Amino acid sequence: MTENRVHRTRGSRRARRALPAAITALAALALAACTGLPTSGAVQASDVKVSAAPDIDVLAEGPEPGASADAIVGRFLLAQGSGFADNFGVAREYLAGDARSAWKPLAGVVVAGDVHVGAAAHGEVAVDVSVLGRVDASGNYAEAAPDAHETVTFGMVQDSNDEWRISTAPDGLVLLNDVFQRQFRQAAVYFLSADKTYLVPDTRWFPAKNLQTSVMDALLAGPSPWLQDAVTTAVPAGLQLKPESVTTAEGAAQVSLGPSPAIAKDDRPLLLAQIDASLAVLPGVFSVHVDANGVPLDGAQTLKGGPIAAGISKPLTFLSGGRLVELDGVTVSPVRDVGSLEGLGASDPATGADGTRVMLSHGRSLVTVPTASEAAQVLYASGPLVAPSVDRFGWAWTSNGTDVVAARAGAAPVTIRADWLAGRTVRSLRVAADGARVAIVSHGADGVRVDVAGVTRDDHGVPRQLGVPTRAGTTLTDATQVTWVDEATLGVLGQSDGSTSPYVNLVPVAGPTTVLPQIADVVDLAGGPSLVVATKDGTLRRFVTPTWVQVDGVTGASDPSYPG
Template sequence: MGADPRRRGRRGALRMVALLGAGGVLAGCASMPDTGDIRPVKASPGADSEVQVYAVKPRKGAAADEIVNGFLEAMTSDDANFAIARTYLTPEASQKWRPDASTTVLETAPTAGRAAVGGVSTGTSYQLKGKQIAVVDSQHAFQASTTEAEDYDWTMHLSRQGGIEGKGEWRIDSPPPGLLLGASDFQRNYVSINKYYFAAAPGGAGETVVSDPVFIRQRMDPVTRMDPVTQSVNALLDGPTDWLDPVVDSRFPRGTALKSGVTSLAFDDRNVLKVPLNEKASNVGREQCKKMAAQISLTLRELSSTRVEQVELERSNGTQLCVLDSVEADGYAPDRASGKPVYPYFVDAKNRLAWLSGATKEAATPANVRGPFGDGQLPIGVVGVAHDEDTAAAVSKDFSSLYVSSIETDSQLAAPVVRSLGKTQDTRLSAPSWDGRKDLWIADRNPENPALLRLVGGKGTPQKVNVPLLGAARIESVKVSADGARVALLLTEHGKTTLKIGRVERGPKSNPVVTVAELEPAAPRMETVTAVSWAGPSRLVVVGKESGGVQQVRYIQTDGSTWDTGVLPGLNGVQSVAAADGEDRPLVAYSEDDGIVRLPAGANWQPIVEKGRAPVYPG
């Protein structure tokens, strides 16, 4: 996103901009000529997170448009409790205004124009307009707008305060709810983090964590006065977001919070973080406490530049509850898998399953797997490899049949576990996908009998998965997360293929029905998506294009946000893409022009196999 263009006509709204750590003010938001209008200067070039904005109070006798523009500027600052922003409001409006209730994000800073209502004696109104791209709610959850940005329109009323005969100071009595920011100011002020909760399982809680992405302030939170580390812990203790809540559990007892008055959590010289909790957590057992500490450790891992070596939880009286080190916390991560080196797999020129060794720095060397998928017994179309890398599922070259086999031992090809009666390849089976629970997922795209299927443990009778919000859309591709709590679906309807994320709800053991609930757009700005892969706990890599644009390969968060992701180097004719759960492995893709290629960190795409297709990482 570029910096928000500031509107002509904004007068007298000053804000000072400082570079953190530079020791002084670099520029004001407005130049001060000897004559003529005050013209605002762009406040956040390139949305630099190191730039901090300081709001300025309204001057005496300020015109109504100065009050409006000054308030809009003040909302972009870090001022404590937005005290200066409140000086632009009437006393009643200031008491009711809750800037922490929500943040509305527009493509650019809102425009303000006088509305054709009101008068000098009754006040005046301004219309705030823009293109809305998202809302961050009170749970810090990012909710992206639909494919096309939505129109935002809010009428803000001003009235005279004090004075006689309408000569008082203009103040706003109907501000927009929450904060209203342009994209660059939002990007400058907020950062995305992953909170972690335990996956709920039938008959009890699971032992794998699930990420819950939210946005927090990059610096001190103006309302709570908490630093980013403390904000993250506080958001974790508040519980999961509404969308994820039905499929996860927190190990913190209900009502657990930071000890009263705690607004700052700091690491000591051994990178140990002490977290004082209130009395609700004082009586938990040791094992439960360690799982609580693991949630904190994993949540802070991506935020802090300092490695969290140890988390120590304290009771409200200051005594120690438990201690957990980073190695123990790793044991709960959804990508812990088998501990084997993770290499990409692909289908070679002879329709056999092969894997690529040395796919990080040195040149990759293809080798066929053992068993019927690697020795030619089954001509393969597409494949999915289980997280333990002992087993794989392969769809036959004509896409009609699904087989499961070991890829570690020699064996004969067993009978297919799923068959499709679709009349053409693209109306038969999709590529298979494994979750971290060792369950196998696949879609039958037969229009006469479409189904999303799951095989528990990769074997037995396929179970049909309920997808109540699917409507007339057809599932083209299914990619389930390593934690098994979310699934990414490519859905085709009316000639367009879009990407949605669903929540995986599992029934009790007495009624083990699985449902994909509350499908949400994951790439709302893309008109069509042709390929997708999980690329971490809450990140996807997608191939697609925006309306009127060209094909892109880019990262997208599961909540639809794209900050701190960006478009990857261009690659023509991409048909499929694969990413590992960890960031230490390169992206791998299949291009019609270049075959199998990889994208190491900081480099461009590199050809590695000229004649191959359908690359996958375990999952």
């Protein structure tokens, strides 16, 4: 039970009741329903269809008479987790005076692993929180560092009946992780790449209650600060929800916008594409209908990327026996029109969406992959280089550890400005399929970081600058490689506290890190339609939940990669 995980060092025994009346009533109803089931006789066929059980809101309990100050705080924290059902009405009963109206529960969330409520002292109750993550008012999730703790202090007063109440409470919620996962949902808010051809996700966390409205509000408000210079939007200034909610009936989400003059006709197809992509994959939504002042809007533009791109099949490329080969399904075959790699010291092949192929030569030069008619061409050479990544504009990204560089045939290499990497050593990088974001593993005086930054390009698609990044995978104490598993999740080869060898970790751009089962002697990983690793003995393994499965028919494999 959730309540058993909110601890107090001292307080009323009555305040430790673990079973709210609502749960007791639900249990009684379930038992009553069972009494109508037959217990004997032949088995009968039925056409009754069983659907998924709806979410159940467990109502919070109000203050208990005579409860101690620390018990009031403990029960107030419990009431926060059930507050979405009644707009935090019961939770406010624990507050005194102006605090009842001043407290802003949706100002943010501290996601807690554990909570310890201390004894009251000097008119205050201090709560020690082991912090797993924090979500701001806009839904941006920041994973906390290992063993992060925070002390939250509540001011206490006694009312005219000598009952303890909270006089000062910090804005926002403190929720145990299992409560947070039940009450909040991760959702992608889609904006446009600078050239308006690609959907770019901005992953947020919103209350599950009225999720569609929260997503639309975020879309109208614009992208997160770290992403805003890399994307654009077809949402015009002044556009609002009218009424201020998205309604859903029988799987159809109805979005009403106004004022209609704000919606330019030329931008309407792009605006509808953003709305469709952001809402259509939410739970319970099967179609999206948009109107402006009652006039239906249709004709969404078809863009690349977005949720429908996740299942697109792409061949895995790797080196084997001195050749560049690809795995398409279960078939391994040489990549067509690739010349001899002899003498190149070939490693780390990378492929672009436009067919551009590059690799490293002796680990120190970025070169084009030779064809049957053309030798390898040096694009950039500068000491040891990290494995390249080719963006959708045909630019191959790499780093000599200090500079982030992009190069392509027929153009001079470009050093991409990234002020936040000063004093850090780049270990790995990977550009997202949308070309608007890049994931970078770097090491500095503060240790290893995994960051995702927006990419600013000029009008010709040339990458020029990286914006201030958002940090991911904060729980990792070491990391060597990064790849994109999907549009919102990274695969990172790294370690966390207590581990002595590297693991593959699933690291959301915004969310908690998940450690996958360990594989012995893993040296490389590739992310795409599936997550694949190469081991020292030349085998490939594919992650098929919940374990790693060896890819049959593959030997001597190294440096696997999907396009990108």
